[in-house]
Amino acid sequence: MRDFTDADDYEQGMEHIDPEIMTRVLGRASDYNPEDYSDRDVLDAISSDNVGEDSFGALLSPAAEPFLERIAIRAREETMKHFGNSVNIFTPLYASNYCTNRCVYCGFNSGNDIKRAKLVGNEIDREMNAISSTGLREILLLTGESRAHSDPDYIADLVSRASKYFSNIGLEVYPMNIGEYRKMREMGADYVTVFQETYDTDVYRRVHPSGRKRIFSYRFNAQERALMGGMRGVGFSPLLGLSDFRKDSFACGLHAMEIQRKYPHAEISFSLPRFRPFINHEDAENSVTESKLLQVAMAYRLFMPFAAETISTRERPGFRDNIVGICATKMSAGVSVGIGEHSGAEKGDAQFDISDPRSLEEVMNALIANGRQPVFNDYVKV
Secondary structure, three states: OOOOOOOOOOOOOOOOOOOHHHHHHHHHHHOOOHHHOOHHHHHHHHHOOOOOHHHHHHHHOHHHHHHHHHHHHHHHHHHHHHHOOEEEEEEEEEEEOOOOOOOOOOOOOOOOOOOOOEOOOHHHHHHHHHHHOOOOOEEEEEEOOOOOOOOHHHHHHHHHHHOOOOOEEEEEOOOOOHHHHHHHHHHOOOEEEEEEEOOOHHHHHHHOOOOHHHOHHHHHOHHHHHHHOOOOEEEEEEOEOOOOHHHHHHHHHHHHHHHHHHOOOOEEEEEOOEOOOEOOEOOOOOOOOHHHHHHHHHHHHHHOOOOEEEEOOOOOHHHHHHHOOOOOOEEEOOOOOOEOOOOOOOOEOOOOOOOOOOOHHHHHHHHHHOOOEEEOOOOOOO
């Protein structure tokens, strides 16, 4: 089976669901031209009490760039209304860097010469214990996309072990079927984040020359399958800079909104990753400046004011400290992106370079100094 978006047929075992949302999102996104908007469109969007799809497009457009200060005022108001001054803190745990994809922008690329490893047995507990001893209560579990080296049973074991140490567990692994997501939920997982990387299907084919990731529609529908499997929340994002960031952000916003409409109980979140240098490609550059990244984050806030926004250590400390005062509501801290680094027993290379190496305590002190309230957990399981 192959959808019109896919470079290859579905692999055996891949579950197909109704592509209704994907078809609708890509259809509307294909009509979006960021150059079509005027100053008047942007000002109307800023003053609107209910930012619709067209106003969202205006906020992402080049015409909005002279009005970033005014947009920031609205974004800050919406953030305070829905989240107050709290900022959720979490850290990622990279459990495996084995991968079967050949994404041209990623350090885990299967053709990239890096030191491969995965955590097993007591190594997993040692890492989780090192993280939880800092006081953190939320963890994001990550693996490379290899079902051979990190199969669903391995990931379910990660989740089960994590449930002993943490109150809130996220997954950022390869897309799964509904039954597999249900199993992860039963083991204790709370939410699933899947980066679509780009919504431009031509670019998507080009930057994913081989591996299961070439099947665009299977990836696109991952959040819906996760919710059908019982997950509490789902996260969305393109990798900004991989293609036209304005069009990708517009499609991502529509994708999240369509999922929210169909699954109103779902907790929606956006991530804001920019293209970063990675091992063997340390000179990689990104045309998406900090002001453009902020513009995207603020447009998300006005379009879906109740959605969480995560800013990662891909960004420098000063930028992270300021954006949480405007629209971001969640940030990682005390981050190590290599395999085994949290416990000081590194055994595998990292996916990319980080820009904010501060400790958890340093991040918290900066937040408090800026009038923010660091929160380790805002969810109670019963």
